[in-house]
Amino acid sequence: MKGRRADDIADQLEALILDGTFAEGAHLDEVQLAARFEVSRTPVREALQRLAQSGLVEQLPRRGAFVRQPGPVELIEMFEAMAELEAVCARLAATRISDAALADLHDANARCRTAMETGDTDRYYRENERFHAIIYRQAGNGWLQQECQRLHRRLQPFRRMQLRLRGRLRQSMAEHEAVVAALDAGDGAAAADALRAHVAVQGEKFHRLIASLKSAAE
Template sequence: MTKHPTRTRRAQALREMLENDIATGRYPAGSRLDEVTLANRFEVSRTPIREALIELSVAGLVEIRPRRGSFVRDIGIARLIEMFEVMADLEASCGRLAARRITSVELARLKAAHEACNEAQRGGDPDAYFRANQTFHETIYAASHNGFLAEQALHLQNRLKVYRRLQLRVPNRVSNSLAEHDQIVGAIAAGDAAAAAEAMRQHVLIQGERFNDFVASVAAHRQETSAEQINAAE
């Protein structure tokens, strides 16, 4: 039976709000996502909440445990680094193919997304930057004109969304990210597949000082959310 489009949109909107709550630490790793509590909070029935949680489970952000409920998944640092390594290779492949296959319309969209990132950075709006950055990357996925590759890249991007947002908290990361975007756009516009692939790989890969900064950012985030939970309980 086909889902009603209104209900599907409602579940999608709820999924995005819960995803953002996980990303910003409202629901830290290990938190139980109670359907009744969430239904009361969003003033909806439990059905769209349940559908949203299932979608988050498919994305790897939530673990649904039989007879126990849904919990925010905790991913260890070592596992995260492995996931970013795979993400770097997927995005490198997207960049390489995009440099060979991008259309003029897609290139205009890519440049517009890059400019939106610049505007968000100038305005000091990290949430706007995060959204524009997502559009930037997804435009490159689409420009690869390889549907399977784009699906895999988007799936892993969604799994890492919480932690990619955390990366932007690291000092100077946004300005460095913009400089890397310049290199990526230039390589793709020039049709330089090798340069585009390497620029995308280095943009995503966590290594050297970026590794240390990332680990520190994740640790600080977890400490903050733990402290908030303790304060709320007192």
């Protein structure tokens, strides 16, 4: 037995929610979950509280925890906020990035390119993660970095979805290169604009995807 089962349960629950096992609005019963994970209610409760603070579930006093997937409006807001946060990172990074990190960025981008050329979306996704993580870090502000990673992680499933749209990979690649060029030149404003656009277009794509799904359902 290791120290904290509650953390493991929180992770597993998060996976199950993102996985779709627990649908939007589902009531997460403490005793059922306790039985499922073969623990008592205590660690389950702690896990639920953690998920509540990270936004995946909503806890109503004396009523329980419910799965709370963000709606279209909230998602648009989160994508917009992500775009703005990344823009800030880019602007700060433009003057603070180290040569080594800049080399890493070029490397990540090169890997993205090969992934794109082979049409390997999964690999593109991973290298893209690295690309953005480097920029977060090179902003030179730990708090900002943390927040960016948190939001990035939260948007992960929705971001992934629209990477498979036709031509998105190539477009994304071109945007990356604009960002790198701006950082190379040390042009903060340009880097901010390029990265903001790069992320904002993801929100746009997602928006359209939602709209098309909706109209198809009618």
